[in-house]
Amino acid sequence: MISGALIDLAGVVYLGTRAVPGAVEAIERLRAADVPIRFVTNTTRMAKAGVLERLSAMGLGVDPPDLFTPAAAARAWLTANRRSPHLLIHPALVEDFEGLGAYPDEAIVVGDAGVGFTYDSLNAAFRALMSGAAFLALAKNRYFLDRDGVLSLDAGGFVAALEFASGQQAVILGKPAPDFYAAVVASLGRTGAETVMVGDDIEADVSGALRAGIGAALLVRTGKYQPGAEDGRRPAPTAVVDDIVAAVDWILDHRAVNR
Numbered sequence: 001m002i003s004g005a006l007i008d009l010a011g012v013v014y015l016g017t018r019a020v021p022g023a024v025e026a027i028e029r030l031r032a033a034d035v036p037i038r039f040v041t042n043t044t045r046m047a048k049a050g051v052l053e054r055l056s057a058m059g060l061g062v063d064p065p066d067l068f069t070p071a072a073a074a075r076a077w078l079t080a081n082r083r084s085p086h087l088l089i090h091p092a093l094v095e096d097f098e099g100l101g102a103y104p105d106e107a108i109v110v111g112d113a114g115v116g117f118t119y120d121s122l123n124a125a126f127r128a129l130m131s132g133a134a135f136l137a138l139a140k141n142r143y144f145l146d147r148d149g150v151l152s153l154d155a156g157g158f159v160a161a162l163e164f165a166s167g168q169q170a171v172i173l174g175k176p177a178p179d180f181y182a183a184v185v186a187s188l189g190r191t192g193a194e195t196v197m198v199g200d201d202i203e204a205d206v207s208g209a210l211r212a213g214i215g216a217a218l219l220v221r222t223g224k225y226q227p228g229a230e231d232g233r234r235p236a237p238t239a240v241v242d243d244i245v246a247a248v249d250w251i252l253d254h255r256a257v258n259r
């Protein structure tokens with residue numbers, strides 16, 4: 001039975017700057033049913049403060065500790081491993097890395113840099129890796145739904161290029177990294193087995209969550225979802241539903257009561 005929910009944002013709760021129809025009301029239904037929620041996103045073109053502001057503008061208030069981002073995981077890694085960041089990220093995300101300690105050893109941090117993915121920037125990162133820098137990837141998604149409603153290339157291809165060239169595998173900090181999911185589940189005070197993940201990405205949100213020990217994973221047909229994306233996937237989605245509204249219906253039908 002389900003007693004906690006993890007919910008992706010882009011493509012699930014909102015599309016661009018607009019909430020998916022019924023999303024805010026659906027999440028309020030979960031809250032009213034005392035189902036604890038954490039919001040998990042691999043978005044790396046916006047700082048955490050910007051994500052919270054966007055949600056607030058949609059009428060969905062979220063406390064900062066309830067929003068988990070790869071940048072926050074990267075900060076924790078950099079501090080614990082005493083590394084200075086060499087950032088290859090979008091300018092809007094830089095504020096999430098301000099105030100870190102300065103250390104002699106570096107770590108390359110790759111997010112969705114957008115037009116910042118130039119030969120010069122990638123080659124500088126490659127040279128740093130070849131000189132002994134650690135390699136962190138905020139996410140390794142292949143594509144995302146862009147503002148114009150069409151799929152665009154995400155950071156995964158650039159991470160793969162640097163991995164190939166340097167021979168070094170990146171430490172993935174966002175979804176579907178098991179440590180990322182474990183940290184979110186721990187904050188709920190639940191076990192992975194009694195938690196459900198809701199997302200539009202079959203790889204990071206669904207199969208990845210199930211591999212990380214999440215008990216159920218729902219794939220929504222909004223956002224970056226492509227028809228047939230679930231075909232032949234292992235682990236397969238627990239259910240494929242139309243949208244976040246239908247996902248909440250499923251959760252409430254399967255929730256644990258009187259915990």
